[in-house]
Amino acid sequence: MKIPSSLTGPLPSILIAALWGSVMFLPFKGPGPALILFVALTAGITGLYGVSRLKISFRVLEGIPEFLSQHRIPATATLVLLFTVFPFILNNYYLDVLVMAGIYSILAIGLNVIVGFTGLLNLGFAAFYACGAYTYALLNTKLGLSFWVCLPLSAGFTSLIGLLLAVPALRLRGDYLAIVTLGFGEIMRLILNNWDSLTHGPNGITGIEPPEIANISFSNIKYYYYLVFIILVLSLAIIKRVEISRFGRAWKAIKENEIAASTIGINTTTYKLFAFAFGTFWGGTAGILFAAKMQFVSPESFTFIESVLILSMVILGGLGNTYGAVLGAFLLVLLPEALREVQLYRMLLLGIGLVLLMRFRPQGLMGVK
Amino acid sequence: MFFQQLINGLTLGSVYAIIALGYTMVYGILELINFAHGEIYMLGAYLGIILLGFFTASGLTGQSLILSVALTVILSILFCAMYGFTMEKIAYKPLRNAPRLSPLISAIGISIFLQNYVMLTQGATDKVFPYQLGDTAIHFADVQMTITQVLIIVISALMMLLLHLFISRTRIGKAMRATSQDMTMAALVGINVDNIISITFVLGAMLAAVAGVMVAVYYGLVNYSIGYIAGIKAFTAAVLGGIGSIRGAMLGGILLGLMESMGAAYVSTEYKDAVAFVILIILLLIKPSGIFGRDLPEKV
Numbered sequence: 117m118k119i120p121s122s123l124t125g126p127l128p129s130i131l132i133a134a135l136w137g138s139v140m141f142l143p144f145k146g147p148g149p150a151l152i153l154f155v156a157l158t159a160g161i162t163g164l165y166g167v168s169r170l171k172i173s174f175r176v177l178e179g180i181p182e183f184l185s186q187h188r189i190p191a192t193a194t195l196v197l198l199f200t201v202f203p204f205i206l207n208n209y210y211l212d213v214l215v216m217a218g219i220y221s222i223l224a225i226g227l228n229v230i231v232g233f234t235g236l237l238n239l240g241f242a243a244f245y246a247c248g249a250y251t252y253a254l255l256n257t258k259l260g261l262s263f264w265v266c267l268p269l270s271a272g273f274t275s276l277i278g279l280l281l282a283v284p285a286l287r288l289r290g291d292y293l294a295i296v297t298l299g300f301g302e303i304m305r306l307i308l309n310n311w312d313s314l315t316h317g318p319n320g321i322t323g324i325e326p327p328e329i330a331n332i333s334f335s336n337i338k339y340y341y342y343l344v345f346i347i348l349v350l351s352l353a354i355i356k357r358v359e360i361s362r363f364g365r366a367w368k369a370i371k372e373n374e375i376a377a378s379t380i381g382i383n384t385t386t387y388k389l390f391a392f393a394f395g396t397f398w399g400g401t402a403g404i405l406f407a408a409k410m411q412f413v414s415p416e417s418f419t420f421i422e423s424v425l426i427l428s429m430v431i432l433g434g435l436g437n438t439y440g441a442v443l444g445a446f447l448l449v450l451l452p453e454a455l456r457e458v459q460l461y462r463m464l465l466l467g468i469g470l471v472l473l474m475r476f477r478p479q480g481l482m483g484v485k
Numbered sequence: 486m487f488f489q490q491l492i493n494g495l496t497l498g499s500v501y502a503i504i505a506l507g508y509t510m511v512y513g514i515l516e517l518i519n520f521a522h523g524e525i526y527m528l529g530a531y532l533g534i535i536l537l538g539f540f541t542a543s544g545l546t547g548q549s550l551i552l553s554v555a556l557t558v559i560l561s562i563l564f565c566a567m568y569g570f571t572m573e574k575i576a577y578k579p580l581r582n583a584p585r586l587s588p589l590i591s592a593i594g595i596s597i598f599l600q601n602y603v604m605l606t607q608g609a610t611d612k613v614f615p616y617q618l619g620d621t622a623i624h625f626a627d628v629q630m631t632i633t634q635v636l637i638i639v640i641s642a643l644m645m646l647l648l649h650l651f652i653s654r655t656r657i658g659k660a661m662r663a664t665s666q667d668m669t670m671a672a673l674v675g676i677n678v679d680n681i682i683s684i685t686f687v688l689g690a691m692l693a694a695v696a697g698v699m700v701a702v703y704y705g706l707v708n709y710s711i712g713y714i715a716g717i718k719a720f721t722a723a724v725l726g727g728i729g730s731i732r733g734a735m736l737g738g739i740l741l742g743l744m745e746s747m748g749a750a751y752v753s754t755e756y757k758d759a760v761a762f763v764i765l766i767i768l769l770l771i772k773p774s775g776i777f778g779r780d781l782p783e784k785v
Contacts (some may be wrong), residue, residue, distance in 0.1 A: 140567050143535050143560075144606040169687040232503025237586055284770045290585055291518050292769050295720070299762040302717075306762075310755045420713070424593055431590060462617075474587045475579050 126165060134158040180482060182301075199345055203338045211337045215409060217449040218344040219402050222351055224429040224441035226398025229355065231427065232436035233364060234391040235371030237287075237294040240301025241426050246308060246418035247274040248403020253321040253413045254314070261336075263408055265328035267401070274400025275393045277436065282392035286385060289418040301423055308415040320414025324407050334408070344405055351398055355438055358394065367391050368436070421463070428470060434483025443482060488628045490750045491743070496634045497701070498742020503696045504719035505726070505734035506648060507689025513665040513729035514685055520592035521572060523716020525565050525690045529697020530707040531603055532561040534614050560569040562694045568599075570683055570689025577609030578679070596713065603709040611706045637699045644695060645735050648688070652731060657684060665729065675719075714758060718745075721765040727778025736776060 134157035142150045184191045203211060210301045227241045251270040253263040261269070308315045315321065326335040327343065334340045358364050366387045369377040379385045407413045429448050433440025452462045473480070504526050511519045540553035576591040587745045622629040652658035664671040672678045700715075701707050722741040726733025741761060748760040768775070 136567070136571065140564065140571065141606075143532055143539075143564060144603070235586075237589070288769055288773065291516075291589060292773060294589065295518065296766050296769055298717070299766050303759055303762050303766075306756060306759045367574050421597070424597065427590070435586075460605065461601075463597055464605065467594045467596070467598030467601060471591050471598070474576075474583070474591040474594070478583060480581075480589050 130158060130161045130165065133161055180439065187431040194260055196349070200262065203341055208337050211341045212451065213453050215337065215341055215344050217446045218341075218348045219405050219409070220426065220429060220445040220449050221348055221442045222398050222402040222405070223426045224433070224445040225351060225355055225438050226395045226402065227426050227475035228430045228433075228438060228441040229358075229367070229398070230391050232430055232434075232438075232441070233359065233367040233371065234388060235292070236388060236391065236397075237297075238423075239294045239298035239420075239427065240423055241297075241303070241396075242418040242420070242422035243297075243304035244274050244278055244399030245403045245406070245422070245426075246304055246413075246415070247277050247396075248400030249402075249407035249413045249417075250308065250315065251400070252322070252404040252407045253324050256324050257321055262373065262424065263325065263404070267404055270404040271397050271400040275397040277391045278396025278399070279389060282389050286388050286392070298420065298423075301418075301420060305415050305418055305420075307313060308418070315415075320412055320416075322412050324411045324413065326408050326411060335411075340409060344409075347401065347405065351401065352438065352442070355398075361389065363390060363394075371436070425466070428466060430480075431470070431472065432480055434480030437480070437482045440480055440482035444480070486750065488625075492634060494626065494743035494746035495744060496637050496737065496742070498722075498739035499638050500696045500700055500703075500738075501715075501719050501722045501742050502735045503641050503644055503692045504715060504740025505722035505738045508647070508691050508720050508723040508730065509726070509728055509731060509734040510661075510685050510689050511766075512723070514661070514668070514682060515577070517577065517588050518592070518720065519577075519686075519689070520589060520716070521576070521595040521599060522689060522693060523712035523714075523719065524596050525568055525572075525691040525712070526697045526700075526715055526719075527603065527707070527709065527712030528568055528599065529561050529565050529694035530701040530711065531607060531612065531697075531709075532564050532694070532708060533557055533698035533701040536560050536605075537614070558695070558698055561698050562691045565694030565697070566687045569693075572690075573683055573686040578682075587749075594717055596716075597651045598732070600709050600712065607709065609709065611708050614701055614705045614707075633699075633703050637703060640695065640699065644692060648692070649731065649745045651688075653780050657681070661685060717765075718761045721761045721768075724768060724773070724775055726767060727775030730777040733775055733777035755771045 133441070134154050137157045138150045138154040142151050202214065204215070223241065223245060226244075228240075228411055230236050230238050248270045251273050252263070252266045255266050255269065256263070280412065281297070285300075286291055288296060301361060309318055311317070319320070326333055332339070334343055364381045366377070369382055370384050370387060374384055406417070425448065429444035430441050431444070432447060433442070433444030448466075452459060458465070498758055502523070507522045507525070508519060511517060511522070536557040539551060540556055541550075546553070564625070572595055576595045577588050580588045580591055622631045623635070624630075652661060658683050660671065660676045661684070668678055671681070675691055697707075700711075718741060719738065722737035723734045724737070725741060726735065726737030741764065744764065745757060745760045748758040752760075
């Protein structure tokens, strides 16, 4: 089929694309909105066309990890100072948002170990988040164990579950592994939803105690903020240490080329198991922090969309970049709060964002090609 | 009880089978899990409800009901073909040489987008089919089979036959087979690979549209979230039959439908949805190549 040359210029192409889009929209909302969409699409695509001719530089963002490692002490000191004074200058609402950003950061850097360092796509990370949260919820409400006893127990148990899933699943490659982890996530949610006698099904578990030290309860968001902040810094320090250790280097070798890695003597299976156990450990840690903050857990918080959201944070920040994962988590938690009016369109925009990110910036904000 | 479940399972299985065909055809050519394929099916179901509502409201009822049903099916297929085509062009084509993670994530993005697109335009609550069609049932002893169930099984069989003829007898079908065997070689002998990939996506979307409309008639209501779960189940069916194999997808779909309705009847209704996941996980661990699939060696 020959396309007439009068239809191949930029303007006719834009108009045809806009028309195509609005025709597809037509049955869902009727002719009026479709017409508005046509105008909006024409403007939007023209704008994108214009932007695509500009060169956008991410140099500044790419420089951040380098800058941080060169000026490690002053940079860390500034950040620590900033985050230390936040409770004195921000109200409880903002602190609440920051606590969630901190919890998601721990999730994202944990998932980054599995997906970013080792290159194993995991689409069911929310299952490990749920595992940590429910372990604490059950140990606390049924056996009365305190937060501090449960912190290592929850994280350790989640890590064990991660290991148990990984043993059979790691024989699979790429997409298939992704689908198995997705299936595992769904099964976990279905069990939490249906095992009424243990988990109270969709109603969830209430009355979970917040942590306590010497009768001072962390139910005050200011104290809780510091707790999450300290655990985040600790986990960052540990993960950065592991990243430059023998383990981190082996993971990255496996990600680059598994066959090549095994020929230079890396036991790929063992190291992949370590990656799963280590990554899910942080999933469990985030889970217990979440359960103790909300003092309530229900299966609704651990859906597939949650897994996708955590993965989006890692990808947005840049696969394999620990600081990037934290940046991604903060962006994806803070942005929707900042743009309250578009709250309804949050997920719609996340979907478009993922497609655009893969198309124009697959290495994420802080990743390098 | 057993025969009743057999019929229910067969109905459900035929629907899974025609959705699974879309997964298997795309995987056969691109080795890509088209994660958003289930959403096309969901769009098909919504289009069925919207369009039939529109036609019956504009007076095409009574004697002309057949006409409005026919128009609904044809238009739903056309619209879904457009969706499938556009999806491939926007989300997959630019990423053809990217690492394998990229198209999968792009597909998840499209899937989230389409779900929310329908939720925002059509509402988050269940949408009810405007017309009760084919309620009359055929009885054998204590087993009953509604006209809708008969139609679903017959139409699905017909679609599979048509697809089989298309792929085995036409020039385009031949080109599709060649492309799925070796894309580079197919391009070298003069096949326009881009067109073949587009055609594959459009074919899959058209089949999914039919499945969507049929399910909308069968259950009488749809929801924006049905695509995700149906997609996973159809993908399971495709893997069960051996991904990349057309007859595998057909057989896998029917088998999965049967296992699921037997599982719901004899094991537990609450864990009905888990059946597919458990089968999928066990299958991938034991025999990832499925019933008809080939074992592919890892490329170095």
